[in-house]
Amino acid sequence: MIARTVLTLAVLTLQEALRRRVLRSLVVMTVVLLSLSAWGFYRLDSEFGTLTSGEARLAASTVLNLVMFGLSLIAALGTAFLAGPTLAGEIESGIALAVMTRPVRRSAVLLGKWLGLVAFGSGFVIVAGLGQLLIVRITVGYWPPQPATGLALLAAQTTVLLTLGLLLSTVISPMASGIVAVGLFGATWIAGVVGMVGEAFGNDGMAGVGTVSRMLLPTDGLWRGAMHAFQHPGLSQFPAFEDSPFLSMAPLTATYLAWAALWVAVVLGLSALAFQRRDL
Amino acid sequence: MSTDPTVLAEAAAPDAERLLADLPPTPAVWCSGLRKRYRKQTAVDDVSFTVGRGEVLGLLGPNGAGKTSVIKILLGLVRPDAGEVLLLGRPGTDPQARARVGYLPELFRYQPWLTAAEVLALHVRLAGAAVPAREQRESLALVGLTDRAGDRVGGFSKGMQQRLGLAVALVARPELVLLDEPTSALDPIGRADVRDLLLSLKERRVAVLLNSHLIGEVERVCDRVVILDKGRVAASGTLAELLGQRELRLRLDEVSAEAEARLAAAGQLTHSGDSYTVTLPADQSATMVPDLVAELVRLGVRVHAVEPARISLEERLLDILRAGTGGDR
Numbered sequence: 001m002i003a004r005t006v007l008t009l010a011v012l013t014l015q016e017a018l019r020r021r022v023l024r025s026l027v028v029m030t031v032v033l034l035s036l037s038a039w040g041f042y043r044l045d046s047e048f049g050t051l052t053s054g055e056a057r058l059a060a061s062t063v064l065n066l067v068m069f070g071l072s073l074i075a076a077l078g079t080a081f082l083a084g085p086t087l088a089g090e091i092e093s094g095i096a097l098a099v100m101t102r103p104v105r106r107s108a109v110l111l112g113k114w115l116g117l118v119a120f121g122s123g124f125v126i127v128a129g130l131g132q133l134l135i136v137r138i139t140v141g142y143w144p145p146q147p148a149t150g151l152a153l154l155a156a157q158t159t160v161l162l163t164l165g166l167l168l169s170t171v172i173s174p175m176a177s178g179i180v181a182v183g184l185f186g187a188t189w190i191a192g193v194v195g196m197v198g199e200a201f202g203n204d205g206m207a208g209v210g211t212v213s214r215m216l217l218p219t220d221g222l223w224r225g226a227m228h229a230f231q232h233p234g235l236s237q238f239p240a241f242e243d244s245p246f247l248s249m250a251p252l253t254a255t256y257l258a259w260a261a262l263w264v265a266v267v268l269g270l271s272a273l274a275f276q277r278r279d280l
Numbered sequence: 281m282s283t284d285p286t287v288l289a290e291a292a293a294p295d296a297e298r299l300l301a302d303l304p305p306t307p308a309v310w311c312s313g314l315r316k317r318y319r320k321q322t323a324v325d326d327v328s329f330t331v332g333r334g335e336v337l338g339l340l341g342p343n344g345a346g347k348t349s350v351i352k353i354l355l356g357l358v359r360p361d362a363g364e365v366l367l368l369g370r371p372g373t374d375p376q377a378r379a380r381v382g383y384l385p386e387l388f389r390y391q392p393w394l395t396a397a398e399v400l401a402l403h404v405r406l407a408g409a410a411v412p413a414r415e416q417r418e419s420l421a422l423v424g425l426t427d428r429a430g431d432r433v434g435g436f437s438k439g440m441q442q443r444l445g446l447a448v449a450l451v452a453r454p455e456l457v458l459l460d461e462p463t464s465a466l467d468p469i470g471r472a473d474v475r476d477l478l479l480s481l482k483e484r485r486v487a488v489l490l491n492s493h494l495i496g497e498v499e500r501v502c503d504r505v506v507i508l509d510k511g512r513v514a515a516s517g518t519l520a521e522l523l524g525q526r527e528l529r530l531r532l533d534e535v536s537a538e539a540e541a542r543l544a545a546a547g548q549l550t551h552s553g554d555s556y557t558v559t560l561p562a563d564q565s566a567t568m569v570p571d572l573v574a575e576l577v578r579l580g581v582r583v584h585a586v587e588p589a590r591i592s593l594e595e596r597l598l599d600i601l602r603a604g605t606g607g608d609r
Binding site for chain 1: 355357358359375378379388390393394402403405407408
């Protein structure tokens with residue numbers, strides 16, 4: 001009974017994502033980004049003809065991370081603005097009334113919506129990300145060391161953000177929840193950069209900012225793990241690159257991954273609690 | 281004789297089953313002592329009532345009387361501060377209590393990215409009912425949406441969405457239907473359709489809880505009425521109980537003091553100019569009106585018109601609500 005509700009809602013949410021305008025804008029933004037990057041990588045290869053093949057790969061790997069960041073930003077925007085309306089919007093408009101008066105548990109409805117969003121967000125990140133990797137391979141002949149891990153971590157980052165969007169949408173209005181989720185995503189990224197600069201200059205206070213923000217919202221931490229999986233292994237040999245916001249020196253630890261999973265579970269549980277107590 | 285407890289239990293089991301089967305079915309809705317406060321505003325205050333199986337109950341009252349809040353509490357959409365709900369014999373806190381319940385919300389909106397047929401299929405799946413596609417199409421036909429089954433709901437007018445809402449409420453073979461202002465967006469033809477629909481539900485012994493501003497609608501289809509005012513039950517009963525009183529409207533000339541006293545003796549009297557209205561008690565005898573007229577004529581009164589009238593539900597409702605406000609002052 002509960003499994004059927006979860007599955008029905010997951011399919012419904014996927015259907016919503018595919019049929020609403022959000023998908024079209026996502027596709028347009030992604031196509032623009034991918035074609036720009038294809039052109040850029042093509043120019044990179046022809047303009048820097050004097051570089052050795054190793055140097056060219058290092059450059060390509062750095063630019064790849066930059067483009068991937070753009071991609072993760074699109075995914076973040078897309079899912080956050082999908083997660084918000086899907087719950088808060090349905091409560092506001094009255095769509096939720098007819099659904100919730102069926103013999104369903106609210107937590108099952110929430111879980112179904114979450115699953116649908118995760119499938120959609122991850123699907124987008126994997127398809128678009130894979131497209132980008134192929135573009136880089138065709139244009140400059142660079143293939144990252146751990147493409148699957150990198151894409152999985154990008155999908156995990158999207159999952160974290162949409163879970164946050166879902167929690168926010170149980171307590172605040174749909175638009176506001178999208179904006180706050182994207183704002184927090186950006187803030188954590190900046191805090192991560194501040195932390196890196198702090199580490200580079202040996203400033204413990206600044207370094208702490210990055211660490212704390214990575215614990216509070218694991219998007220930036222997962223993003224760094226993804227970067228590490230995409231970038232050329234040779235890059236870690238250059239300490240000069242250490243404070244670049246588009247490079248990551250160390251892979252993610254299992255503990256951090258476990259923390260991210262726990263974080264998602266706790267936030268999802270809190271959303272279920274908030275939704276359960278809410279008058280519709 | 282055997283005293284083995286298992287043998288005794290086996291013998292008793294069919295009896296217990298028969299006993300349960302012989303019990304009168306639990307009411308479609310039973311609620312007791314419902315209370316709900318929103319911050320400082322009391323929306324629902326100690327509301328209790330039942331809706332029997334196959335009964336049509338009208339919920340009446342002015343705006344803000346708490347009708348929609350009561351319906352939402354019954355359906356578990358709103359958590360009451362106090363009180364208990366049983367739907368079709370199951371506690372309202374159990375989602376399964378709503379397995380055979382249909383609901384048309386006052387604020388009706390359906391997934392705009394789905395077609396009408398897909399919305400119905402979704403609700404059938406969520407209800408866990410096995411309703412074949414043919415029967416789902418029949419539900420759409422019932423509300424006049426056959427031609428629009430494959431169209432996206434986003435392009436529907438308000439009236440069509442409300443019709444779809446009715447189909448959603450009825451599609452999963454409900455035993456209880458809660459309709460919150462089911463005709464608010466419908467044209468006169470749509471209203472007549474809803475009335476027919478309600479009568480056919482009544483025939484099929486589906487219990488209905490109807491909240492409507494259109495008193496005429498309620499009067500025509502409801503067996504019983506609960507009138508809410510400021511979150512409390514102001515009055516309740518069958519239509520016959522509530523509308524038991526009748527009145528007699530007369531147009532009279534040359535009414536002497538003696539004749540006026542005779543009129544006042546028949547019932548509560550009001551008059552302006554030459555028109556007199558006597559409110560008659562419910563238990564009047566059949567000959568009372570002719571007797572009264574004969575006597576008036578004997579007393580020299582010239583009788584121009586005598587018109588017996590039933591008090592409408594609307595007048596009765598206004599009476600009850602005004603009495604309620606008067607009592608507060």
